[in-house]
Amino acid sequence: MxxxxxxxxxxxxxxxxxxxxxxxxxxxxxxxxxxxxxxxxxxxxxxxxxxxxxxxxxxxxxxxxxxINVSEFFRNVERWQVLEQRILPQILEQKNDNSLRIWSAACSTGEEPYSLAMLLKTSFPGIRYKILATDIDSVVMQRAQAAVYPIAQITQIPQRFRQQHIVERSGTFEIAADVRQTVEFRQHNLLADPYPSAIDLIVCRNVLIYFTDDIKDRLYRQFAASLTMGGVLFVGSTEQIFRPHEYGFRILDSFFYQRI
Ligand SMILES: C[S@@+](CC[C@H](N)C(=O)[O-])C[C@H]1O[C@@H](n2cnc3c(N)ncnc32)[C@H](O)[C@@H]1O
Structure with missing residues (x-):
């Protein structure tokens, strides 16, 4: 052809x-x-x-x-430990109002924003936060909003989050209402729509690999512009950014880039 x-x-x-x-x-x-x-x-x-x-x-x-809508809760769990123990405390330290604006871009069926929401609720109880979760595909977003998952996926969620944030049913489980409430879903095309502003943490994982280098170049710049100074972009574990300085980023840890 x-x-x-x-x-x-x-x-x-x-x-x-x-x-x-x-x-x-x-x-x-x-x-x-x-x-x-x-x-x-x-x-x-x-x-x-x-x-x-x-x-x-x-x-x-x-x-x-x-x-390609495949997703998981706490995908690459060791990166989520770094997020919890190192990255989020650092972002919060440089803010003086204990509030966070988070964007889960290309969130698919919702596992990623709900992982964020469970982690924040458990480990950062004193802070105020809002998680914006977006994807181009309205069908997966409907599934994300329903927040019901096959029971086989429950093992992806660390034990310490399960007790409070999961409601088990027969064959499925549901994300608890107070966790769901912290996530707002909106349809958004990374290639065509304007990006939200003043974001402290962007989680955009396992979608950049599908784009051409020219498009990635443009998207990195748009992500940088979308972040506050000191804000962080968290990408997937095959999505290392080469020459992050060209986009106004420095490496904080593997797959975490801070806007400077
Ligand atoms: C492999 S999933 C990644 C899900 C999640 N971020 C993760 O890492 O588990 C890729 C997602 O990117 C979304 N996507 C593809 N092209 C997009 C675009 N142009 N704008 C926004 N989302 C897009 C797809 O609909 C899909 O849900």
Whole structure:
């Protein structure tokens, strides 16, 4: 399939759903889309586009495939220990009002913002905070807001958080209401929408890997602008930023970058 046809396809998809696929690494993205097309018996991007434009279910399936929604509570748990023991105390020390504005960007089904909320409630009881949780995909955000997870996922949550913050049902568990209340969900496209401002901690993990270097470059600058001085960007464990100084960051710890 020619690159031209793929380029034409990405342009049309952008018009249809305002998602700019040209910002995502082409090889990976094409492989995902082509496997979907094959499953449905399509060989041409343009014929497949016509299906997407006319069939809501095919469009949902497409959205689902291109966004990759896998998530976990306390993903890479040792990084969350560093967040708790080192990064958050440091951010709070430089603030004098004991309040935090946190943004969980590309939050998928909610495991990440709820991990933040449980950790803050347990380990930083005296502070005021708000967690903004965003994702491009409205379907996963609905699941995040429902806050009900299969029981198999419970082992991802450290024992000390489970007692107070989890309500077990048969086969599922629910995040307790007082934890849910600290998280506000909003749909947001990292490539197209304005970023919130005066954020103390941005958690944006396991999505930057899908973007091209040019897009990452732009996003790092936008994250830096979104943070307060001394604020921190927490990225995924395969998403090290090369030359952080170019974006106004310094390394605080592996995968934690402080705005300077
Ligand atoms: C692999 S999940 C990461 C979830 C979570 N941050 C974690 O690390 O467990 C990637 C998420 O990025 C979202 N995403 C993809 N492109 C996006 C974009 N342009 N703007 C906002 N979110 C996006 C997807 O919908 C998906 O939920």
């Amino acid at each position: 020619s690159t031209d046809e793929y380029t034409l396809f990405t342009g049309k998809v952008k018009e249809l759903i305002n998602v700019d696929l040209s910002g995502y690494k082409e090889k990976q993205m094409r492989r995902r889309i082509e496997s979907l097309m094959n499953r449905r018996g399509y060989q041409s991007f343009l014929a497949y586009y016509n299906l997407l434009a006319s069939d809501r279910q095919a469009l949902n399936e497409f959205m689902d495939r291109i966004t």
